[in-house]
Amino acid sequence: MSVLIAYRRRSSALHATRASVGALYGVTLGTAALIVQHPVVLAGLLVGLLLAGSACGAARDMARTLRVVGLPLLVLTVLVNVLVSRGGLTVFARLGYFGPFGEMNLTVEAAAYGLLVGVRLLIVMLAAVLVSSAVDPDEMLRSLRRLYPGSALAATVATRLVPVLARDAQRLGDAQRCRGDGGASGARARLGVLRAVVGGSLDRSLDVAATLEVRGYGAGGRPARIPRVLSRHDVHFALAAMATLAAAIATRLSGLATFEVYPLLHLSLGAGALLSALVVPALALAPFLDRRGIAL
Numbered sequence: 294m295s296v297l298i299a300y301r302r303r304s305s306a307l308h309a310t311r312a313s314v315g316a317l318y319g320v321t322l323g324t325a326a327l328i329v330q331h332p333v334v335l336a337g338l339l340v341g342l343l344l345a346g347s348a349c350g351a352a353r354d355m356a357r358t359l360r361v362v363g364l365p366l367l368v369l370t371v372l373v374n375v376l377v378s379r380g381g382l383t384v385f386a387r388l389g390y391f392g393p394f395g396e397m398n399l400t401v402e403a404a405a406y407g408l409l410v411g412v413r414l415l416i417v418m419l420a421a422v423l424v425s426s427a428v429d430p431d432e433m434l435r436s437l438r439r440l441y442p443g444s445a446l447a448a449t450v451a452t453r454l455v456p457v458l459a460r461d462a463q464r465l466g467d468a469q470r471c472r473g474d475g476g477a478s479g480a481r482a483r484l485g486v487l488r489a490v491v492g493g494s495l496d497r498s499l500d501v502a503a504t505l506e507v508r509g510y511g512a513g514g515r516p517a518r519i520p521r522v523l524s525r526h527d528v529h530f531a532l533a534a535m536a537t538l539a540a541a542i543a544t545r546l547s548g549l550a551t552f553e554v555y556p557l558l559h560l561s562l563g564a565g566a567l568l569s570a571l572v573v574p575a576l577a578l579a580p581f582l583d584r585r586g587i588a589l
Contacts, residue, residue, distance in 0.1 A: 300430055305349035306581050307423075309526045312432035314534075319424035321534035322577060325541035326416035331550035332560065333570045335412050338541075341574025342419050348581040351426035358422050359415075366418075367411035374407030375399050380555045406554045454494065462490045526587075529580035536576045544569040 302308060307315055322342055329335055346355045379395075381402025388397035465486045544550050549565025 303350040307349040307427045310530050314527045315428040318530045318534045319420045323417040323420035326413050328541040331552045337570035337574045341577045349427045354426050363415050370411035371407035375403045378403035533580045
């Protein structure tokens with residue numbers, strides 16, 4: 294099962310911003326999740342991100358991502374960290390000796406750290422969904438052309454070649470299975486298919502490069518800059534992104550919201566942690582309050 298996320302033009306403040314500012318806003322929310330460590334502040338940031346997705350019409354995409362990818366990844370992260378990590382002093386299960394893995398003692402601290410990492414990954418994933426749903430990809434590619442003129446073509450060729458290579462691998466696998474008893478099987482067969490697909494992709498890339506060179510691609514200079522005045526929504530989301538990032542850094546460096554996992558779990562629930570849990574999402578959601586000039 295795959296998660297389909299497509300950009301659709303909607304009447305929201307985030308859709309009204311230019312693509313570069315919208316992408317900066319989403320990247321900032323994901324970066325704030327990697328900076329903040331306190332669970333209460335992370336929960337506030339997660340709620341703010343979900344409310345931002347609801348405000349710009351991406352709630353359904355976020356819910357589908359959570360159901361299909363996010364929650365299973367969260368559970369898997371916790372399980373792997375509990376089984377692998379040997380840190381922590383609060384043991385809640387002793388599984389005995391498992392050969393090369395040694396003594397398997399499951400600790401509360403390992404589970405807490407796995408949950409922390411899983412929630413961070415979840416927020417980064419939802420921030421990517423927000424950007425994919427609310428930022429115009431064509432406008433984003435046009436804005437990148439001034440930095441790298443071949444970015445639009447590179448992205449197009451890369452996305453078009455992925456299904457072509459997948460079909461090549463399927464055909465090669467079908468042909469290999471039709472060879473009878475003389476054909477290879479197992480890992481050796483899959484390695485042969487992979488080698489053939491990679492070799493074919495390299496040959497195809499050389500053909501594409503030669504075709505583009507013959508057609509004169511790359512002979513032109515950098516595209517001309519199209520002047521565009523910053524709108525109020527551009528300014529609001531840019532300021533919100535910088536303020537959210539600054540609040541996340543201040544929360545981490547000030548020590549108002551401390552959270553220590555190893556060797557013993559320690560969680561502070563003072564006024565500083567609660568204030569940070571309210572301030573960070575409030576700054577992220579502030580630009581959505583202004584709906585002036587928004588239209589489909």
